[in-house]
Amino acid sequence: MYLSNSDALIYVVDSLDRERIRDARQEFQTIIKDPLMANSIILVFANKQDLRGAMSPDEVSEGLGLHDLRNRIWHIQGTCALRGEGLYDGLDWLASTLKQLQETGHATSVAGPSL
Template identity: 45%
Template sequence: MHTWDIGGQERIRALWRHYFSGTDALIYVVDSADQSRLPDAKNELLKVISDKELAGCYIAVLANKQDLPNALTPPELIDQMGLKELSSHNWCVIPTVAINGTGLTEALSWISTNALS
């Protein structure tokens, strides 16, 4: 199983496609407290998963920074990113707090359960 955690600044994103071949799952981390960047996060996700090498891969969207008072909840993030319209991939949104690891076990468990079945 190949799983990639994609992230990074815009200048690095062009390199992502070199890692797509054989990818079974994608972990996509979203700063759920920064609503001004959500349109960019949505566009980048849609661009990435349109690559033929990622056809049908599983997508775990990590709604990070759930510890902040202005963070979007997973249902709000689903609506803002239009994930309900994403029928080409099996996906989930998992609330996370990276600084203490909340949600990471759940994310990896979801990937393991789905991508290995």
């Protein structure tokens, strides 16, 4: 895994796989606690939102511990990768947030869930 000089992390979660959300949380926490990722902004794609029984973006946020993060900029975006739904919204957020950071040296807000 390449982490050096990463401005952002895009983490994709299978929202249908409730049994593995704990594993996803452990992996996610390991990545974001790496010192090389300390200043990276975080975009989480909660994929498979089109399927019955999928966790909502808020449930995925809770499962990953996003609401517990302090001094981190993050955003969760519900997606259906097969249809392309939500992907551009998430990437637009990422691009605008990175631009804001570049222009000001800091972001003005921490984003929460988005459907």
